[in-house]
Amino acid sequence: MKETPLSNCERRFLLRAIEERKVRDRDTPPPGQAPSHGSAGGVRASPHLSPSRRAPARVVTLLSALQRLDGRQSYDYRNVRISFGADYGCCIVELGRTRVLGQVSCELVSPKLNRATEGILFFNLELSPMAAPAFEPGRQPELLVKLNRLLERCLRNSKCIDTESLCVVAGVKVWQIRVDLHLLNHDGNIIDAASIAAIVALCHFRRPDVSVQGEEVTLYTPEERDPVPLSIHHMPICVSFAFFQQGTYLLVDPSEREERVMDGLLVIAMNKHREICTIQSSGGIMLLKDQVLRCSKITGVKVAEITELIQKALENDRKVRKEGGKFGFAESIPNQKISAFKMERAPVDTNDVEEQAEEIITKADPPSDVIAKPIIRMPGTAQIGEGLENSWGDFEESEREEEEEGNSDDATTSGGQKMETEEINIVSKTKKDDDTIILSDSEEEEVVILEPEETHKKTRTHTTAKQENSSSKKAFNKKRKKKRATH
Amino acid sequence: MGSEPGGCALRRFSCELGPLGRPDGSAAFLQGDTSVLAGLYGPAEVKVSKELYDKATVEVMLKPKVGLPGVFEKNREQLIRKTCEAVILGALHPRTSISIVLQVISDAGALLACCLNAACMGLMDAGLPMKSLFCGVTCALDATGAITLDPTAKQEKEARAVLTVAISSVERQVLMCTTKGTCSVEELQQCIVAAQRASGAIFHFYRDSVRRKYSKT
Numbered sequence: 084m085k086e087t088p089l090s091n092c093e094r095r096f097l098l099r100a101i102e103e104r105k106v107r108d109r110d111t112p113p114p115g116q117a118p119s120h121g122s123a124g125g126v127r128a129s130p131h132l133s134p135s136r137r138a139p140a141r142v143v144t145l146l147s148a149l150q151r152l153d154g155r156q157s158y159d160y161r162n163v164r165i166s167f168g169a170d171y172g173c174c175i176v177e178l179g180r181t182r183v184l185g186q187v188s189c190e191l192v193s194p195k196l197n198r199a200t201e202g203i204l205f206f207n208l209e210l211s212p213m214a215a216p217a218f219e220p221g222r223q224p225e226l227l228v229k230l231n232r233l234l235e236r237c238l239r240n241s242k243c244i245d246t247e248s249l250c251v252v253a254g255v256k257v258w259q260i261r262v263d264l265h266l267l268n269h270d271g272n273i274i275d276a277a278s279i280a281a282i283v284a285l286c287h288f289r290r291p292d293v294s295v296q297g298e299e300v301t302l303y304t305p306e307e308r309d310p311v312p313l314s315i316h317h318m319p320i321c322v323s324f325a326f327f328q329q330g331t332y333l334l335v336d337p338s339e340r341e342e343r344v345m346d347g348l349l350v351i352a353m354n355k356h357r358e359i360c361t362i363q364s365s366g367g368i369m370l371l372k373d374q375v376l377r378c379s380k381i382t383g384v385k386v387a388e389i390t391e392l393i394q395k396a397l398e399n400d401r402k403v404r405k406e407g408g409k410f411g412f413a414e415s416i417p418n419q420k421i422s423a424f425k426m427e428r429a430p431v432d433t434n435d436v437e438e439q440a441e442e443i444i445t446k447a448d449p450p451s452d453v454i455a456k457p458i459i460r461m462p463g464t465a466q467i468g469e470g471l472e473n474s475w476g477d478f479e480e481s482e483r484e485e486e487e488e489g490n491s492d493d494a495t496t497s498g499g500q501k502m503e504t505e506e507i508n509i510v511s512k513t514k515k516d517d518d519t520i521i522l523s524d525s526e527e528e529e530v531v532i533l534e535p536e537e538t539h540k541k542t543r544t545h546t547t548a549k550q551e552n553s554s555s556k557k558a559f560n561k562k563r564k565k566k567r568a569t570h
Numbered sequence: 571m572g573s574e575p576g577g578c579a580l581r582r583f584s585c586e587l588g589p590l591g592r593p594d595g596s597a598a599f600l601q602g603d604t605s606v607l608a609g610l611y612g613p614a615e616v617k618v619s620k621e622l623y624d625k626a627t628v629e630v631m632l633k634p635k636v637g638l639p640g641v642f643e644k645n646r647e648q649l650i651r652k653t654c655e656a657v658i659l660g661a662l663h664p665r666t667s668i669s670i671v672l673q674v675i676s677d678a679g680a681l682l683a684c685c686l687n688a689a690c691m692g693l694m695d696a697g698l699p700m701k702s703l704f705c706g707v708t709c710a711l712d713a714t715g716a717i718t719l720d721p722t723a724k725q726e727k728e729a730r731a732v733l734t735v736a737i738s739s740v741e742r743q744v745l746m747c748t749t750k751g752t753c754s755v756e757e758l759q760q761c762i763v764a765a766q767r768a769s770g771a772i773f774h775f776y777r778d779s780v781r782r783k784y785s786k787t
Contacts (some may be wrong), residue, residue: 084614168675168676169676169678170676173635173675173676173745175675180590184635185608188636211671212609212631213592213593213609213611213673214592214609215592261636263635263636263637265673267609267673268591269592270592290679344703367697411603412600412603413600413603418588420586422586422587422589422783423585423779424584424779425582425583425585427582428577428581429768429771429775430580431579431580431764431768431771432578432767433719436717436760436763439763439764440759440760440763441756444755444759474614500692
């Protein structure tokens, strides 16, 4: 579906929501007409106060006014929720309502020629058509390319995964780790959610154990030996900043509405050791040095929080698996949610299924008559049914005239030529009578025995395969012709 | 999620109605460890080339977890699409499109049935008019001819034949049936009967989950 463009009215409203807080800062009275747009998530908490009581209540209004549409402050992140699946390497990350599914898989392949001792990492982010109506299958929007590239730079170029440890036999076999990310719901800030999902899935993943003894490589199944985690040096996490009004206003973790009206986006990928892995500014905004520095400080704080959350989630999952408790997505759906429902194992009574089935079969109509058995004309040729008369008419007439001269003794063999769809091509094309049976599967060469009455045949045998095929179709005509000749 | 000697038990079911905010309707359906997320848009704008003058165009997209969709997914999409078309009252929304996107979250057996269930719950969540509800049931026939309902991946692999049947809620009619492997005519009928019985439990589950969400108590 085409993306619905943002109306000017909505754009103005969104920008105003961001600006109004700054206006409040400068101690001007709150505007009389509060925009009552249907989509306004955060209701203005400030009551309209009389001037005399404005002074003490001003603090309250200021604090309560510093809110985005969904009630967050400028530097607030939405809630991050991480849940794991039953198999290793599968996780779903929810950043507010933005949802990303991540799955890591591995395969043994030959390494790249110029990197013979390193494993291969492959990242793929897909925007599922369910994430937003504008995402159509097959169409590669610019956004997708940009996100994929950013993700690759963040995870591959930062060397967070030790690729040397993925080598099994140098130059021959290495592990290829493939990270597939699917965006399930688009509510803004895809890159943050995707980077969290990628790194969580990589930390959660376990690859099969491999042992190398000289030339022999043994790959153990998960039942034989416990799978081994990947060796990860650090966890780079992307944090996005949206800028409005040429860099005047800054919001962390923009939602989908805010992304639509932003001027530019700054993405900083950092790990918990405060090392910047990737930094990208897009949208053509011009940032001052101190703005970038401020953003990187904020990033440091956020990344520390998120990394702690990730560690806790991984630890919880590890504990549950070790204790043999139930794990997987089914467990991550909270019981109290009204929109979620669970049912335990339901037994189904299949005791007299056989009897009931018998009843149905006996009550059913008997099957219709089976088609007649095939007639074998000669080795490799079978005939089912009688076929219809060819009713092409005039086109066939003229061709038939040519053949009529030479086909005196076709009567005996035409029966065999009346082939239906069962005719197999590598077959004896017996167009002569029994004395000169030609057994050849090539259309070009023909062994022609020159006998007076068969010279006419010669012209026909040198024809192309097409002609021969069509002549076999004309077998129907021959029958008709025969009838005509006989009567 | 093992099976009793008679093989007649469905795995643990869970579902969540409307987990996603953007699609018009969405549902997450879990059968044991198999989990599918369905997102629906409809009735919505349709490309002129795909427009049908008298009814809605139903499109199904099945996205595997790893790799690009291939022939297997296309085949499944066809089956699910035919089932949905039979049930959705498309004549009420001509010249529109109803797109169903199914994302495989995890596959541990009975995937097609889980997709059908998720699609039906998604259609309910989107509020699209339907003639009846439908559900999918998978039966596995082992070498002796014993029926296992809702098999796990391991049971599917060891089975001689795996049948997936889509059953409608009105009089338990069969909407779609697809088989993999060999089975006799009697076995086919037995599996259909068993699936019809199992569908009773599944429709009960649908009703309870919708009642939980929409009732005032």
